[in-house]
Amino acid sequence: MTMRIAIAGATGRMGRMLIDTVCDADDAQLVGALDVPGNPLVGRDAGEFSGRATGVAITADLDAALAEADFLIDFTRPEGTLRHLEACLDHGVKAVIGTTGFDAAGKAAIDAAAKRTAVVFAPNMAVGVNATFKLLEVAAKILSSGYDIEIIEAHHRHKVDAPSGTALRMGEVLAQALGRDLKQVAVYGREGVTGERDPSTIGFATVRGGDIVGDHTVMFAGIGERIEITHRSSSRVTYAHGALRACRFLAGRGEGLYDMQDVLGLR
Numbered sequence: 001m002t003m004r005i006a007i008a009g010a011t012g013r014m015g016r017m018l019i020d021t022v023c024d025a026d027d028a029q030l031v032g033a034l035d036v037p038g039n040p041l042v043g044r045d046a047g048e049f050s051g052r053a054t055g056v057a058i059t060a061d062l063d064a065a066l067a068e069a070d071f072l073i074d075f076t077r078p079e080g081t082l083r084h085l086e087a088c089l090d091h092g093v094k095a096v097i098g099t100t101g102f103d104a105a106g107k108a109a110i111d112a113a114a115k116r117t118a119v120v121f122a123p124n125m126a127v128g129v130n131a132t133f134k135l136l137e138v139a140a141k142i143l144s145s146g147y148d149i150e151i152i153e154a155h156h157r158h159k160v161d162a163p164s165g166t167a168l169r170m171g172e173v174l175a176q177a178l179g180r181d182l183k184q185v186a187v188y189g190r191e192g193v194t195g196e197r198d199p200s201t202i203g204f205a206t207v208r209g210g211d212i213v214g215d216h217t218v219m220f221a222g223i224g225e226r227i228e229i230t231h232r233s234s235s236r237v238t239y240a241h242g243a244l245r246a247c248r249f250l251a252g253r254g255e256g257l258y259d260m261q262d263v264l265g266l267r
């Protein structure tokens, strides 16, 4: 059965990649392309940027964007995603959420919405990153004492949230594997006279620059050796393929909150 998909943030970096990916898929059809009022591309064909005619015009009308859709794929900003999710409930639309940077209230709102529709919510949809989460779990258990854990992430100059959603999820995976509470042990950047490192902490360092798609390294630094597990994204296409895979996963499911570990059968 063809999946009828609407894309939010249609003119964004991910939105454009998603439109191409959906249009190229045999089992999907683009039926809506949403962006914000005032966006100069509203009213234009959603495929114009890549020289294709999709027959779907970019709209700022949320209800119109969802009218024909079974799924919404949303990579925008937290406040936008939460508004779109409310409309998904009204229209009976399932949601794939890639947006990062939610606060606790935002995450709770997604949790509540997932009681009424099916939602995949994941800070990184790339298969390689989700495999890396599993590797980190194993490494953390083996290296549970004597190794200091630091997470270093690098992204393009336009990224607005830090640390990345992926880095934060890595922190959660590591903390859980070690029986620690990330809220208690996370250290977000260092400056000045910090004192010696507390061995239970998990440090985060953020780099922003140029067109870096997304790099994540977890360092386990011991005495006489260190282990580094690195994932580097060289294209956003992996995220878009993951999002489409998430739609296929949701196609056969009722309400509930899932992530890419569920989609990929890694739980």
Ligand SMILES: NC(=O)C1=CN([C@@H]2O[C@H](COP(=O)(O)OP(=O)(O)OC[C@H]3O[C@@H](n4cnc5c(N)ncnc54)[C@H](OP(=O)(O)O)[C@@H]3O)[C@@H](O)[C@H]2O)C=CC1
Residues within 6 Å of the ligand: 008, 009, 010, 011, 012, 013, 014, 015, 035, 036, 039, 075, 076, 077, 079, 080, 081, 097, 098, 099, 100, 101, 122, 123, 124, 125, 126, 165, 239
């Ligand atoms: N889960 C994953 O695998 C991945 C997640 N991401 C996340 O996806 C999000 C988007 O990333 P990216 O595509 O690079 O960002 P962009 O800034 O390129 O695109 C964001 C899009 O959302 C629109 N937008 C901005 N604010 C709002 C709002 N309040 N309501 C609705 N729409 C809005 C923008 O419109 P306008 O330009 O007119 O402001 C734009 O079209 C980020 O949170 C990022 O971290 C990114 C890659 C992978």
Ligand SMILES: O=C(O)C1=N[C@H](C(=O)O)C[C@H](O)C1
Residues within 6 Å of the ligand: 100, 123, 124, 155, 159, 163, 164, 165, 166, 167, 213, 214, 215
């Ligand atoms: O903003 C981005 O670009 C990315 N955001 C996600 C995150 O915050 O983890 C995923 C990926 O790293 C790219």
